[in-house]
Amino acid sequence: xxxxxxxxxxxxxxxxxxxxxxxxxxxxxxxxxxxxxxxxxxxxxxxxxxxxxxxxxxxxxxxxxxxxxxxxxxxxxxxxxxxxxxxxxxxxxxxxxxxxxxxxxxxxxxxxxxxxxxxxxxxxxxxxxxxxxxxxxxxxxxxxxxxxxxxxxxxxxxxxxxxxxxxxxxxxxxxxxxxxxxxxxxxxxxxxxxxxxxxxxxxxxxxxxxxxxxxxxxxxxxxxxxxxxxxxxxxxxxxxxxxxxxxxxxxxxxxxxxxxxxxxxxxxxxxxxxxxxxxxxxxxxxxxxxxxxxxxxxxxxxxxxxxxxxxxxxxxxxxxxxxxxxxxxxxxxxxxxxxxxxxxxxxxxxxxxxxxxxxxxxxxxxxxxxxxxxxxxxxxxxxxxxxxxxxxxxxxxxxxxxxxxxxxxxxxxxxxxxxxxxxxxxxx
Amino acid sequence: xxxxxxxxxxxxxxxxxxxxxxxxxxxxxxxxxxxxxxxxxxxxxxxxxxxxxxxxxxxxxxxxxxxxxxxxxxxxxxxxxxxxxxxxxxxxxxxxxxxxxxxxxxxxxxxxxxxxxxxxxxxxxxxxxxxxxxxxxxxxxxxxxxxxxxxxxxxxxxxxxxxxxxxxxxxxxxxxxxxxxxxxxxxxxxxxxxxxxxxxxxxxxxxxxxxxxxxxxxxxxxxxxxxxxxxxxxxxxxxxxxxxxxxxxxxxxxxxxxxxxxxxxxxxxxxxxxxxxxxxxxxxxxxxxxxxxxxxxxxxxxxxxxxxxxxxxxxxxxxxxxxxxxxxxxxxxxxxxxxxxxxxxxxxxxxxxxxxxxxxxxxxxxxxxxxxxxxxxxxxxxxxxxxxxxxxxxxxxxxxxxxxxxxxxxxxxxxxxxxxxxxxxxxx
Numbered sequence: 001x002x003x004x005x006x007x008x009x010x011x012x013x014x015x016x017x018x019x020x021x022x023x024x025x026x027x028x029x030x031x032x033x034x035x036x037x038x039x040x041x042x043x044x045x046x047x048x049x050x051x052x053x054x055x056x057x058x059x060x061x062x063x064x065x066x067x068x069x070x071x072x073x074x075x076x077x078x079x080x081x082x083x084x085x086x087x088x089x090x091x092x093x094x095x096x097x098x099x100x101x102x103x104x105x106x107x108x109x110x111x112x113x114x115x116x117x118x119x120x121x122x123x124x125x126x127x128x129x130x131x132x133x134x135x136x137x138x139x140x141x142x143x144x145x146x147x148x149x150x151x152x153x154x155x156x157x158x159x160x161x162x163x164x165x166x167x168x169x170x171x172x173x174x175x176x177x178x179x180x181x182x183x184x185x186x187x188x189x190x191x192x193x194x195x196x197x198x199x200x201x202x203x204x205x206x207x208x209x210x211x212x213x214x215x216x217x218x219x220x221x222x223x224x225x226x227x228x229x230x231x232x233x234x235x236x237x238x239x240x241x242x243x244x245x246x247x248x249x250x251x252x253x254x255x256x257x258x259x260x261x262x263x264x265x266x267x268x269x270x271x272x273x274x275x276x277x278x279x280x281x282x283x284x285x286x287x288x289x290x291x292x293x294x295x296x297x298x299x300x301x302x303x304x305x306x307x308x309x310x311x312x313x314x315x316x317x318x319x320x321x322x323x324x325x326x327x328x329x330x331x332x333x334x335x336x337x338x339x340x341x342x343x344x345x346x347x348x349x350x351x352x353x354x355x356x357x358x359x360x361x362x363x364x365x366x367x368x369x370x371x372x373x374x375x376x377x378x379x380x381x382x383x384x385x386x387x388x389x390x391x392x393x394x395x396x397x398x399x400x401x402x403x404x405x406x407x408x409x410x411x412x413x414x415x416x417x418x419x420x421x422x423x424x425x426x427x428x
Numbered sequence: 429x430x431x432x433x434x435x436x437x438x439x440x441x442x443x444x445x446x447x448x449x450x451x452x453x454x455x456x457x458x459x460x461x462x463x464x465x466x467x468x469x470x471x472x473x474x475x476x477x478x479x480x481x482x483x484x485x486x487x488x489x490x491x492x493x494x495x496x497x498x499x500x501x502x503x504x505x506x507x508x509x510x511x512x513x514x515x516x517x518x519x520x521x522x523x524x525x526x527x528x529x530x531x532x533x534x535x536x537x538x539x540x541x542x543x544x545x546x547x548x549x550x551x552x553x554x555x556x557x558x559x560x561x562x563x564x565x566x567x568x569x570x571x572x573x574x575x576x577x578x579x580x581x582x583x584x585x586x587x588x589x590x591x592x593x594x595x596x597x598x599x600x601x602x603x604x605x606x607x608x609x610x611x612x613x614x615x616x617x618x619x620x621x622x623x624x625x626x627x628x629x630x631x632x633x634x635x636x637x638x639x640x641x642x643x644x645x646x647x648x649x650x651x652x653x654x655x656x657x658x659x660x661x662x663x664x665x666x667x668x669x670x671x672x673x674x675x676x677x678x679x680x681x682x683x684x685x686x687x688x689x690x691x692x693x694x695x696x697x698x699x700x701x702x703x704x705x706x707x708x709x710x711x712x713x714x715x716x717x718x719x720x721x722x723x724x725x726x727x728x729x730x731x732x733x734x735x736x737x738x739x740x741x742x743x744x745x746x747x748x749x750x751x752x753x754x755x756x757x758x759x760x761x762x763x764x765x766x767x768x769x770x771x772x773x774x775x776x777x778x779x780x781x782x783x784x785x786x787x788x789x790x791x792x793x794x795x796x797x798x799x800x801x802x803x804x805x806x807x808x809x810x811x812x813x814x815x816x817x818x819x820x821x822x823x824x825x826x827x828x829x830x831x832x833x834x835x836x837x838x839x840x841x842x843x844x845x846x847x848x849x850x851x852x853x854x855x856x
Binding site: 312 | 707
């Protein structure tokens with residue numbers, strides 16, 4: 001089955017809104033076994049809408065439109081469809097009652113323009129929208145089907161998941177669909193991972209199974225995708241590739257699952273080992289603590305931390321030695337080591353991790369350029385620091401520093417001597 | 429001048445990549461006075477590419493393609509254009525030399541497939557790409573122009589800014605273009621701001637000047653856009669609207685400029701008044717400190733903070749009373765008040781701000797549901813707390829809490845009694 005998507009709205013054409021609806025639809029349609037061949041983005045222009053819609057309907061099995069269903073005169077989708085199919089616009093009573101109920105609940109007066117929200121062409125099947133005031137519509141034109149959906153992302157997704165996908169599956173029968181499996185890694189660059197660690201996979205791949213490397217600030221995810229007519233068949237095609245990759249990746253693999261991120265994998269490990277962590281941050285300014293506490297349940301292993309932006313806070317709250325601060329500067333190995341030990345001892349945790357560096361864009365010197373960072377680690381049996389050199393971008397430096405810090409903790413707990421990105425360990 | 433954009437790549441259709449190139453192009457073309465009428469996203473399919481390109485060229489003044497210029501067999505853009513225009517593909521010597529130099533510098537062997545990167549149709553003007561190995565191309569077909577650009581965003585933007593926009597301006601002459609002006613607000617919802625505070629603007633707007641409200645986690649930005657044939661004319665059209673809005677918005681306005689965010693406006697104010705701030709965070713877990721330290725130069729007014737996720741950290745590092753913790757719980761007015769005062773006194777700052785709440789998704793009770801947050805404020809002359817109720821989403825709760833906390837500080841420094849979103853002040 002092939003599909004064209006028509007996204008409607010001037011805000012998309014002038015770039016005020018990024019067309020994330022189209023990429024979400026592309027993903028779920030591909031996973032449902034539907035091939036998307038063309039995405040059109042057009043404005044609120046009735047003649048153009050009719051022209052593009054007519055061409056799409058004549059070229060393909062399925063057309064999905066999003067947007068242009070609001071209550072204002074800009075919103076032309078229903079009019080275009082009704083004119084093209086020579087149908088009448090009629091009021092759908094159940095939709096009208098539902099809209100009135102929403103307005104009453106929100107305590108907003110019901111105006112005439114809202115009345116038109118309940119209008120639908122009389123040649124469609126209404127896709128009842130429980131998440132908003134614009135109903136979706138399904139048109140069965142023999143070999144071609146048309147789904148008309150609202151542009152608000154969560155309303156569109158609700159109708160797609162609950163109403164459109166089941167209809168597609170019914171039409172498609174046992175047609176092939178695609179499913180994916182994810183393995184997350186940390187502390188290694190995408191190209192080193194693919195070229196040196198995993199290596200050539202061509203003997204395991206064919207037209208049904210493919211692999212992609214997806215880099216992100218917290219690490220590189222490996223996606224294995226397969227086509228099949230059942231979940232079991234897809235699983236059978238994915239399994240040998242996943243096993244091979246996990247074997248090759250070894251400790252670099254954090255585990256499996258689409259939503260697994262480094263902070264979550266580290267949290268699981270701390271939980272499992274019954275360990276508490278605390279954080280002392282200078283250049284990351286709260287980013288590391290924030291990343292750890294983004295994970296629900298992190299209060300089971302994260303006691304807290306100190307953001308020691310000013311040197312006096314390093315001294316008073318973390319016990320950093322003033323002599324070392326004067327002699328070596330805040331961005332130095334001894335300060336990173338003392339911050340990590342200080343926070344762990346004062347907050348009474350098993351592990352302390354610290355960051356101090358030149359985040360930029362200003363403040364760099366020849367000896368300590370922007371992007372230079374020291375990361376300290378302390379536990380009852382290990383105490384060391386790492387030095388890294390990142391970029392000229394302040395926010396990227398915060399992200400990368402946090403990723404190295406968290407992965408350093410994970411490897412240390414697992415007694416892995418190799419540090420992230422091959423960084424050298426400087427013992428205390 | 430009207431334009432159609434053709435974005436090429438299977439990764440766009442299957443939703444692996446969001447088409448941000450198209451929205452960026454939409455913005456800059458609109459600002460250059462070009463109307464984008466249709467964005468096509470299609471796959472790496474030669475026949476389809478030729479068909480869509482031919483139709484677009486016959487319908488419009490300008491066509492811009494992005495993507496499909498890489499060295500692999502998937503990359504079909506040059507072939508499609510050459511076949512359509514009946515041109516030969518030839519090697520461009522200067523491009524070839526440049527590519528060879530890049531490979532030598534990066535120490536990568538030069539393979540045959542890279543040689544084809546230097547191929548261009550002999551009927552184009554080469555747009556030399558100093559940022560990568562795929563050259564851009566410009567085709568002058570009389571009334572219709574075609575720009576062929578690479579899909580890598582920063583290469584595409586470089587060629588667009590340096591080569592394509594100047595050519596468009598030359599063709600357009602003194603045609604109108606669009607420019608925008610931004611006013612940032614905080615502590616007020618989009619609809620209250622537009623309906624109650626700013627009110628009807630129709631007497632100030634016409635086909636040349638428009639206003640849009642752009643909500644974001646840190647506050648709502650108001651964009652005033654105008655068309656004109658010169659910057660001076662546009663400025664003249666924007667000024668009365670900007671003046672009117674600033675007058676109406678009063679203290680709700682943080683200032684002007686596209687990149688102005690709440691944390692930056694607050695930073696400017698702290699700098700100007702010579703005040704130091706510190707932060708005590710429970711439910712936000714580092715988010716507030718991280719937001720403050722995202723601003724370059726924040727070390728001039730931010731001393732640091734304490735992330736007190738565990739109750740013992742609230743007691744030991746911030747001096748919160750254990751009796752109050754037992755009696756009222758961690759999410760309570762007395763604890764928020766003591767955290768704010770504690771961090772300000774221990775870190776020796778003029779202002780202390782605190783957060784304690786139920787971030788979710790778990791941990792809620794009937795009395796203290798998920799999304800309930802207390803925010804504490806302490807300075808030498810004010811000490812109070814605010815209570816807010818946000819959502820069921822952990823990350824949104826962190827964002828909203830931080831936005832209220834920062835805006836509370838800004839208003840307190842300016843002696844504005846009205847709190848963000850009309851929240852009630854609970855004095856100590």
